[in-house]
Amino acid sequence: MQHLYPALAKIGFPAIKRIVLLLTVVLYSVVAKSQTLNFTASLINDKVALEWSNSGGPNTSHFIIERSYDNKNYDQVALFFTAEEATAKNSYSYKDPVKNAAASIIYYRLKMVDKNGRFKHSDIRFVRQGNGKNPVKVAYHAHPVVTEIHNSR
Numbered sequence: 001m002q003h004l005y006p007a008l009a010k011i012g013f014p015a016i017k018r019i020v021l022l023l024t025v026v027l028y029s030v031v032a033k034s035q036t037l038n039f040t041a042s043l044i045n046d047k048v049a050l051e052w053s054n055s056g057g058p059n060t061s062h063f064i065i066e067r068s069y070d071n072k073n074y075d076q077v078a079l080f081f082t083a084e085e086a087t088a089k090n091s092y093s094y095k096d097p098v099k100n101a102a103a104s105i106i107y108y109r110l111k112m113v114d115k116n117g118r119f120k121h122s123d124i125r126f127v128r129q130g131n132g133k134n135p136v137k138v139a140y141h142a143h144p145v146v147t148e149i150h151n152s153r
Contacts, residue, residue: 041108041125046099048127050108053091054082064111065094069103071124077108104129 039052050065062081066074083090098106106129110122 037110037112037122039110039122039125041127043098043127043129044095047095047097048106048108049093049095050125051091051093052110052122053089054112055089059114059116061113061115063092064113065096066109066111066121067096068107068109069101069105071105071107071126074107074109098127098129101129 037052037054040050042049052063054060060082062079064076065078067077068074077096078094080092080094105126107124107126109124111119112122113119
């Protein structure tokens with residue numbers, strides 16, 4: 001290594017490891033940013049219309065739509081493989097039937113999986129079911145609470 005890379009030999013092995021780690025982080029960050037999504041969720045009749053697009057990153061394998069009724073536990077709803085030939089912008093959509101859902105608020109997120117099995121979640125989107133006539137009820141107690149707010153509906 002000293003003969004091939006004299007400059008690297010001068011800075012030493014620990015420094016080389018730091019440089020490789022930094023380049024890996026930067027490269028992963030660039031790949032993740034190149035796949036930025038425009039992810040929306042809207043309630044239309046008894047279905048949630050989910051739409052998203054990505055910048056056609058060549059390393060994306062598939063998307064998983066995940067749904068939650070409590071914003072803690074998510075279940076897979078649908079699986080979408082990316083387009084064979086990624087273009088500058090690929091658009092996707094899915095309609096989730098929620099007519100008999102028990103919760104008044106439904107949360108969604110996308111799990112973006114690359115070809116190496118690594119994944120990243122999108123920001124969470126939510127829709128509120130109901131006819132808009134049921135106002136949100138806020139319960140309060142005589143003792144003020146600093147770290148908790150309970151919302152009952």
